[in-house]
Amino acid sequence: MPSFRGHSLPAIALLAVLLLAYVCLEPGLTGGFLFDDAPNLQDLSAYGGVTNWETFRAFVFGGWSGPSGRPIALASFLLNDNAWPSDPGSFKYTNLMLHLLAGALLAWAALQLCRFYGLDERRAQWTALFGSAAWLLHPFFVSTTLYPVQRMTQLAAIFVFAALVAYLHGRRLFPLRPRAGLVWMGASLALGTVLATLSKENGALLPLLVLVVEFCAPPGPPRLPRAFRALFLWLPSLAVLGYLLRQIDFTPGLWPDRPFDQPERLLTESRILWDYLGNLFLPRIEGSGLYRDNIIISRGLFDPPGTAWAIAGLAALLAAAFRLRRCAPFFSLAVLFFFAGHLIESTWLGLEPYFEHRNYLPAAFLFLPLARGLDRLRQQVSAATVAISALAMLGTLAFLTHQRATLWGDAEQLELYWALAAPDSPRAQNALAHFYARMGDAAQAETVITQAIARLPDSPLLTMSRLLQKVYLGTATPEDFTWAGERLVRQPFDAQAVMALRTLVDQALRQDRPGWYRSATLTLIDRLAENPAFNRFPLFLRFIPYLKARLLLADGRVDEAEALYREAMRRYANIDSSMQMVAETANAGYYAHAARLLDDAEALYRQQPETSLKFPRRIYDQEIARIRAQLEEGIHAQP
Structure with a gap:
């Protein structure tokens, strides 16, 4: 748990937020399995259930969801059952516990980050608390939490958050005890990257995400040794970037099973990223859910016209993040961390264009600038007004999350809602029929x-x-x-x-x-x-x-x-x-x-x-x- 030294109120507040998150999400535990759950879990019974080493090996190391096979995520499903069909409630409950663990680790990582970025202890604690609470209570992540197979996304984020906690501990230790600090940082990066990647492939972005943290840090902390930066940060980041660059192929009709090619997917993702940001900062109870096969594909810069505006907006946002990193480090961190976290799933790989769970890790620090804005607001208004405003925001998020989780608690009504909300989705209309x-x-x-x-x-x-x-x-x-x-x-x-x-x-x-x-x-x-x-x-x-x-x-x-x-x-x-x-x-x-x-x-x-x-x-x-x-x-x- 985060160490709120000398201040019991933030620690109590964090426990209250975790309890509130549980209460808000608990109605969704009664829902059923969805879409990709069965394809990923049905091999639990492929050979009479996972009952010995051979069947364990076959299930855990026989994954097909990504290049790594995601064995850690598959092994975690055995916490709930070793056969199929199964009870979805057990899987959803474990996901809920993992979401709370992720929230606690994120609060800890955010606290370490705020200290590293030079905030005094009181500001660091309350900034970290608000930023992580907004993430933990956000309705946009109900689908990640209550969709059993998205445990893969959760575990990757958990290992990244845990690695950030250990890395930032080592980073603050480095000026005093350089050798111990380097051991903490090197071990966290190596172990965290492996564990996160074996849960889901975007865990391989951990070294790049740490580079973002270092890039946005205000002047003050001593620079890390060049050899350490090259071995633990730059080389693994360049390896991931090199892999992605090798996938670039603008051949028309590259993916016959997709209604787009690589340039069209890149153009489309520019609009989708703004859709993600809109849902994160202007949350709602529910949208089209998992029926997103009706996304309008961008065939050119002006087809649809919003594509050009989306690209220009993203370019301006990135330029501002680079330009303001010294005077507004939390803003720059939030923006660059968000885009770096989307590098694998929201660029030119041939994946389906839109999924909410892709924001689970990238949005981790997205609400820290809002927390800093509330803190600065105290110079203009009373502390009580700021506290009421913060509580109102978190309360709104909690209410929307509870309402969405309640809808997710009835799988049949949920799919009916999605189908009615997506009249141009073949999958949705098929489900409605x-x-x-x-x-x-x-x-x-x-x-x-x-x-x-x-x-x-x-x-x-x-x-x-x-x-x-x-x-x-x-x-x-x-x-x-x-x-x-x-x-x-x-x-x-x-x-x-x-x-x-x-x-x-x-x-x-x-x-x-x-x-x-x-x-x-x-x-x-x-x-x-x-x-x-x-x-x-x-x-x-x-x-x-x-x-x-x-x-x-x-x-x-x-x-x-x-x-x-x-x-x-x-x-x-x-x-x-x-x-x-x-x-x-x-x-x-x-x-x-x-x-x-x-x-x-x-x-x-x-x-x-x-x-x-x-x-x-x-x-x-x-x-x-x-x-x-x-x-x-x-x-x-x-x-």
């Missing part, structure tokens, strides 16, 4: 999808959604499949539409569906395979033979299914996927075909790199031998 379908209002669901298709005619997700609705209701006709095929063949790629295609196959394979559903779905898949936009994606190219094989297997066309399964296995080149296909064939009673597929699966497995295996080879060897014995037994038992 599903909501009405679950409520038994098929007519309203059809109306929502029909109107959404009229507004968004190029969305393959909506095309698949309309067809699936009719399939769910059992009212689909051959004409509906033909209509969908004619649209899909010319629409842009959408990964969610591919997932919807898998759902369609699952539905067509149900025993209570008419047999012609399978042949119509096969025709639809063939039609979609004619779309060059889809054919550029390995995900789709793997799915095609696999989904067709399942349909043909159900129709008894087992030789054709075997050939397609073999092609799918070759494209997946993964023993886990291959064994799934062997199992599907065997479960249908075709043991000889399954045995031949097992031979192919084993041959591919022998060529598979060690690093791509979820489990040690002895586990796979045992499983292959066990399945082979069962298949041979099945073959001999058949007439």
Whole structure:
């Protein structure tokens, strides 16, 4: 906890703020899992739950969310459960505790920072307290806290804040005990960067963020040794910048699965950064939430016109931060720390453009200038007026956070709110139609999808959604499949539409569906395979033979299914996927075909790199031998 030496009131106030944050966020603990939660957590049960070292290794070191795999974040999910499905309340409660820990560490780091920047002890304590309280109580971070998978973001921030505490302790120790100070600073940077990066990749920005702290520091503290600065600050910062620079590629159509290229993403992010700042300084209860696939992409400086103004505003803000760093260090720190924190996720990498959680770390010191402004206001008005103003601001934030958390406490109502707030989002309208379908209002669901298709005619997700609705209701006709095929063949790629295609196959394979559903779905898949936009994606190219094989297997066309399964296995080149296909064939009673597929699966497995295996080879060897014995037994038992 922060050390408020000689002043018990700020320490008590911090505890009160932490308690208030808990009270405000607690209503959201009853909400459910959302969007990316299942894809990131469902591997908890991939092999019967995480129950031993092999399954632990497979889950923790099998992450796919980023280049690092984020093993520390994945390991933290085991605090809540080792299987899936699970109770979302447990995951959300842990996230809430982590948010409080992050707030306490931020208060400590801000206190150390204020001391380092030359504030007297009383001003340092109250400035740090207000700045961290505004961050902790801000409604913009409700989504980060109550969205279980965003624990990755929380942990990265926690390790960065803890490293800043230790670094600034060493920085203040350095003039008195240089060797001890350098040990504190070097250890905090090395350990903090590793731990934060293994939680989420933007943790690699820690050395750059510390450079910002040093750059904005007022004159006074002695300079660090050149060798230390080069080894612990400049080299890791330049390594991150070098990695990012290597990703620059202005080739048109670089990301076929995105509606933008690199220049367009850069232009768009200039407007999004102002949107973030607007939400941080003019907070509201809720916006469009996680449905942000309707962001207007900037196609040029004046398309839309606000793009040029956004870029000019950012340039002016950055220029002011550099210009004023001596006379207004807290302002410069807030601005430069914010932009440095967004360097990975809000520049030219091919990520989706907008997510609230990307501000969790960059906004850490954003409210310190406001705290300093309130302190200076005491020269013009009474201390009571300043205190009332500060409490009013924090109270407003707390109220908005409580209201937003209450909305987040009901996952169904939350998604309905988002859907209604985002009429131009295909994902939102798809979710809205599903909501009405679950409520038994098929007519309203059809109306929502029909109107959404009229507004968004190029969305393959909506095309698949309309067809699936009719399939769910059992009212689909051959004409509906033909209509969908004619649209899909010319629409842009959408990964969610591919997932919807898998759902369609699952539905067509149900025993209570008419047999012609399978042949119509096969025709639809063939039609979609004619779309060059889809054919550029390995995900789709793997799915095609696999989904067709399942349909043909159900129709008894087992030789054709075997050939397609073999092609799918070759494209997946993964023993886990291959064994799934062997199992599907065997479960249908075709043991000889399954045995031949097992031979192919084993041959591919022998060529598979060690690093791509979820489990040690002895586990796979045992499983292959066990399945082979069962298949041979099945073959001999058949007439």
